[in-house]
Amino acid sequence: GLLSLPFQVQCADHDSDGSHDLIGTFETNMTQLQRAGDGSLVEFECIHPEKKQKKKSYKNSGIIRIKSCKIETEYSFLDYVMGGCQINFTVGVDFTGSNGDPRSPDSLHYISPDGINEYLIAIWSVGSVVQDYDTDKLFPAFGFGAQVPPSWQVSHEFALNFNPNNPYCQGIQGIVDAYRQILPQIRLYGPTNFSPIINHVARFAAHSAQQGTASQYFVLLIITDGEITDLDQTRQAIVNASKLPMSIIIVGVGEADFKAMEFLDGDSGVLKSLTGEPAARDIVQFVPFRQFKNAPREALSQMVLAEVPKQLVSYYKWQGWAPMKPLEVKKM
Template sequence: DDGDLRKPNPLLEFVPVSEQLDRTERIKNCQDPEFSKKLLVDYYFEKVQKLRFGVYDIDNKSAELSDDDFLGGMECTLGQIVSSSVFTRPLELKEGKPAGKGTITITAEEIKDTRVVNLEIQARNLDKKDFLGKSDPFLELYKQSDAGMWQLVYRSEVIKNNLSPCWRRFSVPLQTFCGGDLNKPIKVQCSDHDSDGSHDLIGVFETNLAQLQKAVDGCPVEFECIHPEKKQKKKSYKNSGIISIKSCKVGRLLFVVYLSLMAGIEPWSTTSSGNKTELVKYYRISPSHFFLLPFFPRDKLFPAFGFGAQVPPSWQVSHEFALNFNPDNPYCQGIQGIVDAYRQILPQIRLYGPTNFSPIINHVARFAAHSAQQRTASQYFVLLIITDGEITDLDQTRQAIVNASKLPMSIIIVGVGEADFKAMEFLDGDNGVLKSLTGEPAARDIVQFVPFRQFRNAPREALSQVVLAEVPKQLVSYYKLQGWPPVKLPEIKKM
């Protein structure tokens, strides 16, 4: 609100940094708009996709936004949005300059199921709301969130001066409509459209997809449209009209994958001579080292382990100790939790060589083996190893990788520092199939090695893209190895 006595006519613009992606509908005379248009964006696992959102007050029919008032905007990445169930930021006129009290809230859902709900809806005998006419009815469909809040999933067109309207056939992604849950509450609200934005409620009812699906061509399902205040005040009140679901059909398909991240960190380098250990160097780890993980939610729980140290109280050398010193619950809260745990354990341990990878690989492989025993393609593990040392158990690591190549897991190794990483490149398998010491070949390539030093002066998203580039094809190769089709969600059947 910039002091103008009238209400704005907001429109939301979705803009990648390089080009305009899409626009919402314009909502007239409204300071708290809820846009119904959904933006579908392809999410690239290995890339950082920057987005800019702009809100404009539209006062003319020109397609050029330069002719309209800019109310504020916000920049973020697609990864930030998909990592949050609800993403809210203040609107800014420009970076660092708030637009006032305005905020923008974005909710995002992964389309795990590409089926759509196709609906045809009509009404009859709706209440008359206009003094000099009938009503200008439109529909709004809401789903109930897990927190009990109503979220707008669709808004129909307005049909002028008609008490028995028939709205256009429309489609809503099943995921958006009800999250795939046939019994999730759906609220259907019918209102009379007013140009000043003060729409009058005609009536409302609640249902679910299971009930809606009973509607087929020639056999509609009907609901009474109820105005709560009228029902409460008038004993003779029946309804404010009938909403008829002419047809409700659900299209079919497709497929979902779950990734679990586990981290192993060796943030030091040592050389050993007998019982004497000389600390050569260690690097400081920070959240920026994890910028290469845009796919994984930053507030999720991740199991994290350290290796290459003597750990209290026994002071035995360990290559798979929980970074939070809690072996029964090695999970850290998000990326920052991993960094905090790392910093806290440094003063409490004795840095000690050598650099062994096989224990941590075998540790994660046990989780993957348990998942594989379920005989479903529902979970895939990604082990991220951050190290600045040369590998000293190469033969054991080769065998561990060959064994793990039969399991639902991938291994990403990021080498930090100036050490000789030729052994890591050998494990990568890009120059030939990796074999164990006995000659057993890996069932598939599951290792990706990236030297951090090559990306010191490169954009951070370049590191992300290279690190994650092979994970999708490695995942697909595992499912092909098992002869499993993609995961299909249960068939939605009529009740």
Template structure:
């Protein structure tokens, strides 16, 4: 492959809203020695696949005479969970000052997805030459780290003898926290609520200026006093030994000789915790456990007929397969063994042709796992000629099936596993009460449900399960602990790039993962202290 440098750095790649930024550190081991009188002078170039072409994003410095370089420069890249971000790391031996890569000797390359890197936190792989053969003993190690400071400081505070600003009563104090701006001026970053005692949590990595006001309903708040402090000083506060800080009014201080202060702000306690992100949990070792549930009811039509939703066209696909690929190719990067259960429902099975609403499509109930998305596709295609489409459309058995495994995972009391069930269906749910109950119970577990509706049926019931606009209740009146269902009709994505479907169905998943583990007070497995 020919490599050329992009004349100008490319703009943001992918969706408009980035989840976060990831820093990639690169090391090489046992690189090829292309120089005669000395060792290679390697540098690494990062490419991303954009619209089927490799676009250069950045390159490291050159490590002179070094076959085992640890590059100081890091690659910073926007991370989008809902996208397949294909990356290529190519190493070259610098021979000339030219920026054109063809002027330098090729040392090998490695391609993968960003999801593969962050799910492992660090990977070491063999470098390959252009012909696909190993580049000698050359290896590359890539380590990922999220670029964010997610520490949160929580202060419990009270006021004492604050200046009275109200004619007929005590002041109604609140505090403003300011940080120094680049222009030297103070910039407001947090305002507490009006209260006699305050317990507030927010991020504050700066030495703050704190201003105390008396609240007025007309917005004309009266200045009481101010003080400057530091996070280290605030952290000295403990329940048994609170920290007292004087509120000073500079004008009063100048006018009155005996002026002491305008009151005391008492910091009763100060705690610094971390507000963990989705990527914190993934980098911490959380695995996403993926299961597919496929609708084989008679309303889909005879799979031998082109009108059937299960008919596999000459291109080797249909709406069911498109949905499996769209979601599966993202999720599979976050499961280390990439073995996924694939289940069917609504079909009659040989040899007695009884209806089943929870069967392994590989016909191995003891081992329903398929190897990767390709394995799911193969099992699906092989299954079609051997079953009879029937009905009804019952969701609850498969939801309960996955929920049992999610419940077992909670016994570990760690943020190690989160279960994702993809249900692909063409019709109206027959067991709506049972399904609502199953979803409400699953909302208490590390589990999310994605429903993709294929065909042109009425999917109003699916919208009802998706709790974006209302809280879901079971038939007994029990309320869902959180929204875990995301429904998307496939027909809305027939004439758009296939990546758009994945973005739509996976958009809420990172938030659902974080929401569950936070509710359970479970930090990432390998989290660092705040």
């Protein structure tokens, strides 16, 4: 059927200014090209139509030899999800002192009389979409940058439910409930270190990657007021995580200068570690909450999650992993 459909190949001399010069063309089909895969000699005369008309002695403008030909399936995000890929969603919440005293209405952690703040809106906006791709609806949730009881040591990856052996919350509502309960029990402190929580999720992603299947992908949502302290360690953590089935979403709350977050996003160039090692792929999406303050919640979740499907597909394509269960195509 489709493999025998003819198509024309144009060969041109590439010019950097875009004025490419036609060398010639030839016609073929996929059946012919695929013969190159079994060692057969597949070659075509490259013919320039005008030169052929003008010169009787014209033979060709060169020979095109096909050395190999492969047909590869381009899988979509939906193919992987329908194939059984689980999206594992983890939340990291910034409890550093720069957020302000949660009891003060000026604080980013202050819960208004109607029960919300920017942290809670970000958790709901992103979580309500991501949870549909996770069958068990159990989400690990952590805080960082606070002094926690009973020792009042500063911690950069404490479970929001105070259970380090089982930091999972039941659904997005479970994360919200844990956040509300922990707020009066901790002391906001500092510094603002991202790398511990990125490395925490990366350990799970690395373990999953060893299975060699497209079974689990990890999404880490970090909500922060933006004054990052361990930028160099975070750069290294992101470069390491870029080789794993993992994406990082950073939502910036408040009015701070988010230059460091935009730098981590890597949209203006490839993020590199302090030693110059480049990220294998772009896995960070940064969104400032203030741009969406008066927009519907769906607008924030759309913007925040815009890159994740592409990032998931790019990782599995890079690894050469197909979806686990082939999609069943229903016959019309």
